[in-house]
Each structure stands twice: as structure tokens, then as C-alpha cells.
Amino acid sequence: MATTRFTRLEVWKKAHQAVLDIYRVTKGFPNDERFMMVSQMRRAAISIPANIAEGYGRRAPRDKARCYTISQGSAEELGYLLILARDLGYAREVEALSATLDAVGAMLRRLIDRTLEMAPSARPG
Numbered sequence: 001m002a003t004t005r006f007t008r009l010e011v012w013k014k015a016h017q018a019v020l021d022i023y024r025v026t027k028g029f030p031n032d033e034r035f036m037m038v039s040q041m042r043r044a045a046i047s048i049p050a051n052i053a054e055g056y057g058r059r060a061p062r063d064k065a066r067c068y069t070i071s072q073g074s075a076e077e078l079g080y081l082l083i084l085a086r087d088l089g090y091a092r093e094v095e096a097l098s099a100t101l102d103a104v105g106a107m108l109r110r111l112i113d114r115t116l117e118m119a120p121s122a123r124p125g
Contacts, residue, residue: 006056010107
């Protein structure tokens with residue numbers, strides 16, 4: 001049976017959990033990072049499931065794939081920001097969250113590939 005809501009997609013569920021985890025992790029950051037790193041990390045995190053939801057609602061396979069690709073880019077950005085937060089001493093345990101982002105990235109790659117397989121091939125005019 002086909003999925004009827006983006007909230008039923010496993011990749012969206014994992015990405016949403018990552019957002020919740022980022023909010024929890026960034027609560028302990030220094031106040032002077034509130035408008036810089038915390039904001040950037042939260043925006044990147046939110047972008048992942050938000051673009052999955054947007055892509056799910058698109059009809060054209062190429063439009064869907066574009067949204068999923070944006071999600072993938074945001075996951076990579078967040079992965080770097082976690083490394084930076086760890087190296088600056090703001091967050092100690094980032095391995096589990098990094099592993100979640102890796103899983104989301106792999107799921108998005110498969111989703112993008114499957115979505116593009118549905119796209120009509122480009123025909124010369």
C-alpha cells in the first residue's frame with residue numbers, strides 16, 4: 001500500500017528525531033552562540049524533514065528529487081556543524097546523532113534514485 005502522508009516515511013521520522021535531538025543538544029551551548037551556531041544548526045536540522053515533506057507533496061519526479069537533494073545537503077551541513085560543535089567543546093557526544101544523519105543521507109540517496117527512475121527521460125527536441 002502506498003504511503004499517503006509524509007509523516008509515514010521512515011526517512012522523515014529519522015530526520016524529525018534528529019531535529020528534536022539538535023534542539024536538546026544546542027540548549028547547552030554558550031549564550032554567545034545563540035544567534036550564530038545554534039541558529040545555523042537548528043535551521044539546517046529543520047530543513048531536512050521540511051524539504052522531505054515539501055518533496056513528498058510535489059507531483060513531478062524532478063521537483064521531488066530536487067527537494068530531497070536539498071534535504072541531503074542540509075544533512076551534510078549539519079554533520080559538519082556537529083563536528084565543529086564537538087571540536088569547540090560545546091557538544092561531547094555527537095556520534096549517535098552523526099550516525100542518524102548518515103542513515104538519513106543514505107535513505108535520501110535511495111529515495112532520490114527511486115524518484116528519478118520515475119522521471120520521463122529527457123528527449124531531444
